[in-house]
Amino acid sequence: MIPLLHDVLPGMSARPVLDLGCGDGRIMTTMDGPVLGCDLSPTLLAHATDVAPVVRCLLPNLQWLRSGKLGGAYAVLVLEHLPDLNQLFAELARVVDDRGFVAVVANHPAYTPPGAGPIVDAADGEVLWRWADYFTPAAGEEPAGEGSMTFHHRPLGSIIEAASTSGWLLDTLVERPLTIDPDNTLLAGQDRIPRLIGLRWLKSQRPVAE
Numbered sequence: 001m002i003p004l005l006h007d008v009l010p011g012m013s014a015r016p017v018l019d020l021g022c023g024d025g026r027i028m029t030t031m032d033g034p035v036l037g038c039d040l041s042p043t044l045l046a047h048a049t050d051v052a053p054v055v056r057c058l059l060p061n062l063q064w065l066r067s068g069k070l071g072g073a074y075a076v077l078v079l080e081h082l083p084d085l086n087q088l089f090a091e092l093a094r095v096v097d098d099r100g101f102v103a104v105v106a107n108h109p110a111y112t113p114p115g116a117g118p119i120v121d122a123a124d125g126e127v128l129w130r131w132a133d134y135f136t137p138a139a140g141e142e143p144a145g146e147g148s149m150t151f152h153h154r155p156l157g158s159i160i161e162a163a164s165t166s167g168w169l170l171d172t173l174v175e176r177p178l179t180i181d182p183d184n185t186l187l188a189g190q191d192r193i194p195r196l197i198g199l200r201w202l203k204s205q206r207p208v209a210e
């Protein structure tokens with residue numbers, strides 16, 4: 001995930017960049033410039049605060065940030081948890097400055113419909129994938145730690161539409177497979193299909209620093 005994020009991030013600006021759903025802050029440790037974290041989990045934020053300033057928040061609400069304050073924002077494995085992407089991109093259009101960006105790394109939407117998931121063939125251990133309805137937006141609960149978390153599935157087009165509705169211009173879209181051990185014949189071929197996507201939007205067509 002982190003290499004893919006850095007492939008879609010532009011050069012860091014002098015203005016702070018917001019890590020949306022920063023968790024324990026591990027991704028902020030890989031940033032070159034000023035960064036600010038936000039997350040809803042006080043337990044994770046207690047770790048992240050060792051890395052950068054952090055704010056407890058409930059995304060997509062960014063009312064706690066002044067307009068035009070940020071050089072950009074990024075989210076890694078977080079979009080799937082947010083109920084309203086239209087509000088998120090509208091809020092980001094307000095708080096990111098005019099030369100700013102939004103970068104996202106997410107599970108490829110082909111994998112996120114509720115009911116999709118791995119199946120292991122008991123006979124030989126081969127890992128197969130159970131597909132589900134890609135085209136219909138839906139939400140489902142998945143086990144997480146001792147509880148569960150809500151995952152929102154959206155076809156790729158509806159993610160892009162949510163961003164463009166607030167004026168974000170799609171600049172980069174990268175699809176990546178998982179890294180598979182070439183000796184693992186039970187997973188053969190899975191390095192030839194996308195598992196993650198990385199996206200970058202710009203607020204204007206003026207080039208950002210690379």
Ligand SMILES: C[S@@+](CC[C@H](N)C(=O)[O-])C[C@H]1O[C@@H](n2cnc3c(N)ncnc32)[C@H](O)[C@@H]1O
Binds near residue numbers: 041081
């Ligand atoms: C899969 S973790 C990813 C954490 C981090 N981005 C990383 O890659 O290490 C998802 C994170 O999103 C946070 N999160 C989920 N829903 C949220 C919301 N509505 N507002 C703020 N944070 C949220 C969770 O607390 C968790 O830290």
